[in-house]
Amino acid sequence: MSYQKHLKKDLKMAPLLKGEAYTLKKRKNTPVRLIASILSQQLNTKVAKIIFLRFLDLYNGVEPNMKQVLDTPAETLRGIGLSNSKVNYVHNVAQFFIENKISDRQLYTMEPEAVIELLTQIKGVGTWTVEMLLMFSLGHENVFAIDDLGIQQAMIGLYKIKYATKKELKIKMQKKSAAWAPFKTYACMHLWQWKDGGAV
Secondary structure (H helix, E strand, O other): OOHHHHHOOOOOOHHHHOOOOOOOOOOOOHHHHHHHHHHHOOOOHHHHHHHHHHHHHOOOOOOOOHHHHHOOOHHHHHOOOOOHHHHHHHHHHHHHHHHOOOOHHHHHHOOHHHHHHHHOOOOOOOHHHHHHHHHHOOOOOOOOOOOOHHHHHHHHHHHOOOOOOHHHHHHHHHHHHHOOOOOHHHHHHHHHHHHHOOOO
């Protein structure tokens, strides 16, 4: 069954599914994808893209390996617009992948919960960052980014969710999202698109 057919059973979600279906694909060089997520934290998409291109320019426009990243001085990374904490986080990712000899292939075969557990050991990498990696780099179809502000705003708008606390909001979001399994990632993608289109 196509994910659209399944998600259309949710009558509120159904109108959001017009247009082309999304496809997920596995991408190579997972640690660089993780670094890109860190670079984009608290930045809008446009600025994040500029910072990432500056990062690649340090390596002649080619995605670096983790030894190259680890060998890049902190002041060089600060020079492309990174804060001290982001510089540390980038180095932390490089060191973790080198020390633990983590490969793309290994991450492709792991369950999402196991990937989250593994990578959130890195200081500076939170659950949200790993969820973005699971969706956009590792190609997992059933990830629900409950802590994503855009998803929260979209679901409050779409389902008219009333709540007194963040905890109550998340409980209600979990209940709504249960019906989307095993295609929660696609639901999130359509919610982002709907929100970015000015719906909320």
